[in-house]
Amino acid sequence: MRDFISDRAQGIPPSGIRKFFDLALTMQDVISLGVGEPDFSTPWNICESSIYSIEQGKTSYTSNKGLQTLREAISRWLTRHYRLTYDSENEIIITSGVSEALDISIRAIVNPGDEILIAQPSYVSYAPCVTLAGGVPVPVECTEKDRFRLNPKTLQEKITNKTKALMINFPNNPTGGVMRKEDLEAVSDIIVDHDLLLISDEVYSELTYEGQHVAAATVGDLWERTITLNGFSKAYAMTGWRVGYVCAPRALCEAALKIHQYVMLCAPVMGQVAALEALRSAEEDKNNMVNEYRLRRNMFVAGLNRIGLPCHVPEGAFYGFPSVKETGLSDVDFAEQLLKEQRVAVVPGSAFGTGGADHLRCAYAVSRKQLTEALGRMETFMSGL
Amino acid sequence: MDEKDLEILRILEENGRLSPEEIATMTTLSVQDVEGRILALEDARVIRKYTAVINWEKAGNGEVSAIIELKVSPERDFGYDRIAERLSRFNQVKTVRLITGTYDVQLLVTGRNMQEVSRFVSEHVAPMDRIRETATHIIMKPYKENGNILFEQQETERLPYSF
Numbered sequence: 001m002r003d004f005i006s007d008r009a010q011g012i013p014p015s016g017i018r019k020f021f022d023l024a025l026t027m028q029d030v031i032s033l034g035v036g037e038p039d040f041s042t043p044w045n046i047c048e049s050s051i052y053s054i055e056q057g058k059t060s061y062t063s064n065k066g067l068q069t070l071r072e073a074i075s076r077w078l079t080r081h082y083r084l085t086y087d088s089e090n091e092i093i094i095t096s097g098v099s100e101a102l103d104i105s106i107r108a109i110v111n112p113g114d115e116i117l118i119a120q121p122s123y124v125s126y127a128p129c130v131t132l133a134g135g136v137p138v139p140v141e142c143t144e145k146d147r148f149r150l151n152p153k154t155l156q157e158k159i160t161n162k163t164k165a166l167m168i169n170f171p172n173n174p175t176g177g178v179m180r181k182e183d184l185e186a187v188s189d190i191i192v193d194h195d196l197l198l199i200s201d202e203v204y205s206e207l208t209y210e211g212q213h214v215a216a217a218t219v220g221d222l223w224e225r226t227i228t229l230n231g232f233s234k235a236y237a238m239t240g241w242r243v244g245y246v247c248a249p250r251a252l253c254e255a256a257l258k259i260h261q262y263v264m265l266c267a268p269v270m271g272q273v274a275a276l277e278a279l280r281s282a283e284e285d286k287n288n289m290v291n292e293y294r295l296r297r298n299m300f301v302a303g304l305n306r307i308g309l310p311c312h313v314p315e316g317a318f319y320g321f322p323s324v325k326e327t328g329l330s331d332v333d334f335a336e337q338l339l340k341e342q343r344v345a346v347v348p349g350s351a352f353g354t355g356g357a358d359h360l361r362c363a364y365a366v367s368r369k370q371l372t373e374a375l376g377r378m379e380t381f382m383s384g385l
Numbered sequence: 386m387d388e389k390d391l392e393i394l395r396i397l398e399e400n401g402r403l404s405p406e407e408i409a410t411m412t413t414l415s416v417q418d419v420e421g422r423i424l425a426l427e428d429a430r431v432i433r434k435y436t437a438v439i440n441w442e443k444a445g446n447g448e449v450s451a452i453i454e455l456k457v458s459p460e461r462d463f464g465y466d467r468i469a470e471r472l473s474r475f476n477q478v479k480t481v482r483l484i485t486g487t488y489d490v491q492l493l494v495t496g497r498n499m500q501e502v503s504r505f506v507s508e509h510v511a512p513m514d515r516i517r518e519t520a521t522h523i524i525m526k527p528y529k530e531n532g533n534i535l536f537e538q539q540e541t542e543r544l545p546y547s548f
Contacts, residue, residue: 017546020545020546021544021545021546024545024546025545030545032543032545032546034545034546034547035543035544035545035546035547036547036548037543037547039543041541123548124548125548173548291392291395295396295411295412296411298410298411298412298413299407299410299411302410303410345545345546347546347548351548368400
């Protein structure tokens with residue numbers, strides 16, 4: 001029999017933490033700091049509105065772009081919160097989570113051989129999505145020295161005549177790094193000078209703990225060359241609902257919409273109804289959750305530094321990203337031994353690409369009680385090294 | 386009262402047993418500052434006391450609680466204050482509130498059993514001057530008290546790892 005698997009599928013590396021996953025499932029009493037999702041349940045008013053709409057029989061397709069009411073609400077929300085202006089009719093597409101938003105955005109712009117710069121450490125799907133679209137992912141390392149912000153000099157060095165776009169994600173998964181206005185201004189000139197496109201994944205935007213989130217498209221002349229991605233998963237504890245969105249100038253949006261309508265048709269209507277309710281009535285729930293994350297962050301990062309795992313103060317998202325360099329163990333070995341010996345699950349930083357090695361991604365989206373317990377176990381582990 | 390005070394109050398309301406050290410790490414204030422602020426909040430009687438949320442049903446003490454609604458004729462010069470304050474002095478009365486609507490005052494009364502509660506209402510509350518009418522609602526089962534859900538909730542299952 002022939003080998004039916006495509007070269008492209010074969011070319012994608014398997015998940016870097018499969019073995020951890022399998023191991024953790026066989027163990028009891030594991031505290032997982034390995035998840036990329038809130039520990040809160042979706043606020044009940046959001047759930048209730050979706051249940052009600054199902055009872056009303058609203059279970060069919062929506063327009064490809066998504067519910068008009070939701071697009072309008074997103075458009076208003078973005079203007080009010082970030083002074084971002086996108087026309088609800090032609091410049092916003094509702095997607096099945098930011099994962100899909102990312103995929104259709106990349107496929108809308110990549111030609112074979114195009115180089116796509118990825119600010120790393122980054123979310124694990126960026127590089128594979130570029131590869132699947134026929135492009136060449138090129139990492140641009142963000143270092144701890146720069147507080148995991150994108151350094152304009154490093155960016156400049158990676159640009160060639162094949163470079164087409166830059167992908168960034170701030171607040172960042174896995175580092176918690178944040179780009180402030182002046183940081184974005186510094187890279188915006190480079191982007192414009194080299195006529196690049198910017199894909200800015202801002203799904204953690206509401207989880208910003210120091211000052212206000214700055215949307216990349218509002219900086220300098222970036223709007224006309226930026227695809228803004230965002231969604232409801234992190235801010236409203238709605239990971240399972242799968243609702244995200246793409247915002248971009250009309251021509252880019254139309255190209256992405258063609259792909260979206262063939263591969264996804266539309267995001268699930270139940271999720272869209274829930275997302276609309278989130279914007280209408282869950283502001284306070286969201287603020288309470290963000291506030292709780294802030295407290296946990298302060299507590300957790302102080303704890304990591306205390307037990308000998310140096311960690312910069314992450315200004316956004318819900319991850320601590322401590323260095324294990326001084327322990328002499330690699331991040332993979334550290335994570336594996338910590339899981340086996342102390343039953344604490346963390347993700348080795350190298351899973352997130354260039355710049356992630358020697359670090360651990362520890363999500364503090366777990367209860368304070370569990371965080372304290374996890375820190376205690378990590379301290380025991382450290383003292384045994 | 387500033388934003389940091391409010392933050393400390395929210396933290397303590399959620400868990401009154403946290404130490405000043407723990408609160409200091411969470412709020413990035415110094416321990417001394419936290420202790421000073423808590424003392425000031427206690428002195429100003431903003432923090433009234435530290436207590437536990439207890440599911441008495443589970444503790445199996447079999448107490449009975451009832452909401453008693455009262456129609457009260459207000460007094461010249463005092464309104465409802467004197468009678469509400471008088472009602473507040475009974476140990477059996479856990480909560481006293483002036484409310485709008487058909488009734489004027491709402492009480493939460495507890496006792497060892499139904500007889501004890503009804504005896505208390507009929508002997509001590511109903512005969513009081515200025516109380517014109519009472520309505521007693523026995524609480525059958527509490528589901529949520531002061532923002533705390535009392536029934537067992539299934540823990541959401543999350544994958545051990547996700548990106």
